[in-house]
Amino acid sequence: MAIKVFIRRTYPKDKQKxxxxxxxxxxxxxxxxxxxxxxxxxxxxxxxxxxxxxxAWFSLEDWQAWLDTDQRKKIQAKIDSIQxxxxxxxxxxxxxxx
Numbered sequence: 827m828a829i830k831v832f833i834r835r836t837y838p839k840d841k842q843k844x845x846x847x848x849x850x851x852x853x854x855x856x857x858x859x860x861x862x863x864x865x866x867x868x869x870x871x872x873x874x875x876x877x878x879x880x881x882a883w884f885s886l887e888d889w890q891a892w893l894d895t896d897q898r899k900k901i902q903a904k905i906d907s908i909q910x911x912x913x914x915x916x917x918x919x920x921x922x923x924x
Contacts, residue, residue, distance in 0.1 A: 827885065827920065828863070828882060828885070829883050829885075829889060829919050829920075830880055830881065831879075831880070831881045831918075832880050832915070832917075833848075833919055834877075834913070835877050835878070835905070835914075836875060836876045836911070837875050837910060837911045838911075841910060841911060845877075847895070849905075851901050852901055853865070853867075855897060855898070859888070859889075860890075860891065861885055861887070862881070862884075863881075863883060863886040863889065864881065866881050867880075868880070884885065885904070886917065889917065
């Protein structure tokens with residue numbers, strides 16, 4: 827069953843360039859992953875500094891396989907090392923409303 831993953835990252839203004847550089851690295855790799863469907867990246871328009879990634883995957887297993895890759899873990903470790911940056915993950919599945 828297809829899923830969507832929301833990754834919400836908050837960051838200090840002075841760390842935006844560094845953070846976005848790492849996000850660009852991830853963006854270049856993720857389309858090559860099995861089960862990947864698409865992504866979009868949203869930045870808040872108010873005063874808070876937040877970026878949310880929404881990615882679609884064919885299955886939870888496909889997402890988990892990407893999450894567990896060494897290449898993704900290395901970049902996430904760099905993101906985690908940026909002082910003041912937080913990352914929150916939420917996974918959603920599609921539901922029928924009728």
